[in-house]
Amino acid sequence: MIDPQELANRYVEVWNERNAELRRRQIAALWVANGTHYVGTREARGYEELEQRIIGSHEKNVALAGNRFRAVRDACALRDVVTFHWEMLAGHDDTVLAVGLEFLMLDTDGRIVTDYQFVPGQAQPSSHG
Template identity: 35%
Template sequence: MSETDPQDLADRYIAQWVVPDADERRAAIEQLWAEDGIHVLQPPVEMREVAAGLGFDRSVLQAQGLDAFETRVARSHEQFVKEAGLTFRSANDAVRLHDMVKFSWETVSTGTGEVVGGGLEILVLDEHDRIKADYMFPGA
């Protein structure tokens, strides 16, 4: 099996977050993800500070499995794309090292085209080049 191009993978990963149709979104998730894949998010610093103030010693959010990830993507789409008028795009800097792909992404206002945020993504792939672990660092 030939290795998946890292930029193609990054572009498909970003695209799943902005697909408006639920069936198309699920199909994209099933193509990208291993069934037991895990998505781990380091919340922005403001959320980490609130969590620390509440006595949490670690503030990491995670979803595991296709259904949980579908819920995560759908809620993100609803909040950021549909309601806030934002979209996401890859920074076109994806690189692969063995079974890992690293890339940056940007959050963009659909009204102004202004970059209003972004982050760093590190994906760990299984033997079929599906995502088995996704480490998301918004604001990085």
């Protein structure tokens, strides 16, 4: 059984990681090879697309804006699912600039198969056409 908070912390670390090679290794350790990440209307599938998605967020929010992400200490697991909230903080203090919810579906080894990211206020695809 995995520790859901430890997984949440590792997940958030990859979005803060500045070293490209270390970030690649973290992605491979967290996700299965054909893992998916969904946020709003975007989809990333497989290591290359996951890496590009994370790089885009990192460059915008961490490298350029000086912010950082942290996992809220509310991670919980139920069977093959882990959920937790995260916060994006201003780099100079703990002012919360954004929040989100992760819903992670895991394989039997505890690696992410599907990652649903919910960010309040962000456009979500409609299921009603």
